[in-house]
Amino acid sequence: MNKILNINLGGYAITIDDDAYEYLSNYIESIRKRFSESEGRDEIVHDIETRLGELITQSMGTRTIVMLPDVEAAIEVMGKPEDFGDPAEESTRAGSSAGSSSSSTGKAKSSIRTGKRLFRDEEDAVVGGVCSGLSAYFGMHDPVWMRLIFVLLTFLSAGFWIPAYILLWILVPQARTAADRLSMRGEPINVDNIAREIEDSFDRLSTKVNEYGAQKKSAAGKDRSFGSALSHGVAVLGQMFGFVIRFIVKFGVFIAALVAIALFVALAVSWVAGIWGLMAAAPFVDYFSPYSGGLTWLGFTNLFFLLGIPVLGLCLVFARAVFKTRTPGWLSGALGLIWILNLICAVFLVGFAAKGYRQGGTDERVLDLSGLTSDTLRVEAMQARNISGRSYWWFDEDDDLRIDDNMLEFRGFVEIRVNKSETGAFKCTRIIRARGSTTSDAIRNAESTEFPVSMQGNVLKVPSSLGILKGQKWRGQHVRINIEVPVGKSIVFDDKIYRYAGAEMDVYADDNDRQYISRRPEKVFRMTGRGLICAECPRFGDRDYRGDEYYEHFILEGNIEAEIRRGNDFKFTDPSGSIQKIQTGDKLTLINNSAAGNSPVKVFIEAPAISSLYADNTGEIVLRGFEENEASISAKGKSRIKAYIDVDRGLTVTLSGQSSLELVGEGNYLDAGLSEGARLEALGWRAERVEITASEQSDARVYAKQDALVISDGSSSVKVEGGATVRNTRYEK
Template structure:
């Protein structure tokens, strides 16, 4: 039965039997003796311990595994014996074990090479792993960044998941070299020699001169830094100008040469261009003018962007610049002229008034509502101030929901409807003619007034702010109800008439305002509330408006409770 010893090797704890421990101790003592004259002895010993620790960890099957002589022998066979080789101070090594200089990808491990990389060492590590020059990987990632924008994301993910090669053993594993005492010593010696060479080759006189003249160069260095920042900014600005200019030109090309019929973009004048409705000129002339007036400035912005990116870029020439400038001035002048002409087309308001009386019994409650046309809209809430469409007969028409409604009082005994058709024109005669040609209808069905929520006019009349204003004149004492569909179109003064949609309210026209008749919070003398306690537990409340019962409410009470005149249950003391 052998004793076991707990040891800390390379930061890892192991249970090892006494014989294995003694052999491992002699092994490390031999390594230290072989490295007694080597520079960086402590670093080499530390890396060897960590590598031995990794090999022993791989052999542990359970947490209670005890390292034996067999395990130690297998580790020593991998690491090699110190006496089998020795590297002299000049770097000439003799070893009895010959390791192949070429290693396969399977023997390499993926690490980040911070020393050989520019940022995080990701691409340098991938280059070691796949045996590819890191320059090609950098080119590939740049292409991914500019073409698909995924280069940065992929780099960040790899940076997170790839560990950095810190120890000498990890650096050897990264390049695929066997992690033996010989290779560890070589690697550490090379690192020390590189540092030593840097100090030996340093020109201390030159360094001293730099220190002496450093203060004088601060100003120039700062200016160089500012110039470098401005150059980077100019490059970024150039890219932005190129993208903006080319995108606007492409959008104008699609919008103009498809006459607004493309669904790819939506320009402000698209509805007018679509049917040639904005000007009295052919559509193609208006489109061409807008293309040159807007497109030429953005073309020069794109050229400026290319010039910022490549200062040596050849100019398009003075003749081309002068020609484009002349075309732009002509296009802008024509656009202004058309704009002024169109402004004059909206100069005068024309109005046509149509009135119609209708009979309403004093006992009837007038119901007011609006309806839509299924041919032009999906529902009453599907509204458009202006659009070009086709009517049921196949003719092109202008469709609009510019319809307003209001209620006013009349001193006459009968109610009447006043329809005002309005449109604009360059003179009063033209405006009135255009207003007369507006098509609008409504229906009187018994005690119901049903108004259309839209107007129509022929396309040849063009869009000139056509609208409909409906005024309903009602005599005193008229009872009325409002359908929810009226809410969007009602323009009646709230001080005269205010109502809530989704409420079954009845109103009456009075001298100063239209009052609600069945609203309990209204101060109205025409409402009568009769409360009766028919039994000990049931209370009936009846609301009467002008002799008509509009609400009946039954309330169950308990012993010790009573009801006041408004039907409110109170507790008796």
């Protein structure tokens, strides 16, 4: 039976048995005798004890008592005194390399971590010792290079590395002990290296003390020698700062040279491109320039000097720095004066130009459509104007901007909007907006814009571009055609004008072909209570748009969770690969045959439309983004459905067996039947009329604006909000 002792080993509180304690005490005593004649004996022993405490603590793991094998393993890493040779040889080995000094223990295998650690080296520090510590960590023998790197990074990062250096100064610990300094350089932390490091530290300290004493003694007798030493130190420091400053200046000159060359090349390219651009744009300048006559070219001259003089100045600075040339003082003054004069002139020109766009005006005219004899209005692009004399196109003849001897013509500022008529008759309004110095000037600019709209039989002729007559100016002209179509009547656009057309249902910003006139030329669109519907398109989009697979009826059975979204084409994703898929025409059946206790299988579906959904004992099913004419939703068992859907005419709901449905959206009519404890939450689905049948402890909450028919047994609950008249029989008045 061994005794248990509690000891303090280098600051580590350790519980150790008697055998291990005796072995450890003998080892430390042998270390003390080994370095008895060393000046740093006490510090050496203290650092060795600290390192032993660290090694023993790491090797113990979850055990609480130190045994003899733990001490033996730590001593094997540190090395034994008899391995180090005679004490007189220590000073000789102190100057040797780290590899030879630790050869006796370097072969010892241990799980103890002995890798490099980052410390601040205060013994070789200038400011904080961060750079000297980094140099030791990366194996750089001279920390001057690391300091130069920090100085360079500081200038390149506009001072960012100054707070970074301070942060490292705060966070990185100082190498206080010999073990820290060895770890900083990645050398093995054993008895030999600790002793060598401490004795080296004493040697360095002794040298500094001797130097300091010699300086003090010399200063006491010879002030001139002290002044000489101080002068020498200042000279060395000045050389260092001079080197850094010269390096920074040369680097700055190099960067300035690159910038100057780049700006010079940019000036040359801009000069050539500007000349060619002015030549190409010359016919258009009279229309788009806010000035007339020579003021236009004065503005171009101002722009050239405002941009060119600073670039020329940088080039002169570069030439003076590289070629050691001198720029005449009068040249710099002249360039500065010219630039200031051009800046003043440019300010006046910009103010004068802005004055021409100060006010807005509108020219609005209503076109007579009383001659329309059909229920369908056809809108066609007016035949292109004949080009007279010389003509110019911007880039090519198919582009949106052209000019001839009489007029400037361009597209892109024409918009056609289709709205529901409130009067029951077709109506067309042409609105031209323009800017001017005054309201009357803006109205004149709008009235002078060429955009003739005419009615020929049942065809509305609309230009595809607006025109500005020669002698007039472009003042932000924009044309809008408002066409009102009565409910039940139709409109069609030809293949040249359809791209400028939009409808009130375009605000949904989706790809439904029924809603986008601007994607369906030569198709008849019928006006309904909710907007335009493509009467000639397939119900849910052309086959070319929806792909090879197309389904609008969905049946889901078993433990399935599904998210069904509206998309252009049909897409089905089953990450598990376990769903049985049955396809029958436009009906898709999905079945999960796994046991009821298993986790639900989640699938994702995209479809252009949904006409019906049937869920049988499923998990949660979510519908998003659908807008239908008619639809039906059925569920049984414990199915849970959330449907975000708009239905124009009627939505039919059938729920049974404790199933539930939450509806969000709007529609004209909701017909719901609930049984066997089913639940319907439809306060978020705004309907004009509802009809609810509830039985067997079912629960329903609905929203109706006009009329609500509620048929319920005594065990069920039906709540109606929205202000509708609630009836309990079909024949109640």
